[in-house]
Amino acid sequence: TACMAVAGDYVFTAFMPTLGVSIYNRFTGAFVQTLEAGPEVCGNGALIDIVNGLSAIRRSNGEYVMWLEDDGAQKTNMYRWTAPATGEISIEQPAGTPLTDGVSSIAFGTLAPNTSASRTFTIRNDGSTTLYDLNVNIDGTNATDFNTNALNTTTLSPGASTTFTVTFTAADGARAASLHVLSSDADEASFDIALTGTGISANANLSDLTLST
16 A cells, blocks of 8 residues: 655655655655654554545645554654755846856946836746745845835746846935845845946936946
């Protein structure tokens, strides 16, 4: 007898006669590991006799919880497991030009006051599991001069991408802020990008105006 459950990025299986829970990446089919019940619950089970004897969920904190019925020992084992974080964020601006976390800076040029320029950013998942909890925010000295639209998704499957736009509306003088792209990436949970732009005074020489594209 065998049973299977799917949750998040993983397939969970259990087979008689040794009922540990084996875990596989649902995108690649790669084996991840097997969870074994400890001696405090009399070890692994030996008999599944109901439909859907194994169930699994992914919690909002990234932890997976599994329940496995074992009629042979008249018990249900619960397993808790935290997956390795292998979703890998990549951000491009413009498309095809990768940025570097904490290093890259995007300039919006020099504009007349109260005019705007926009930049479109692409978020990609270059990892082998889903990127979760995607969010974008802007802070810093002149954060109110830079605005972004809401993301149309909070998750990205491996190989998937999405875009968002940042718009700079010029005020007088040099303006700066920081863009943060948040996700479940293990080492780039906040992908940080500097934003700069300049508003030129209405009385300035037009030769000082740099058009933004």
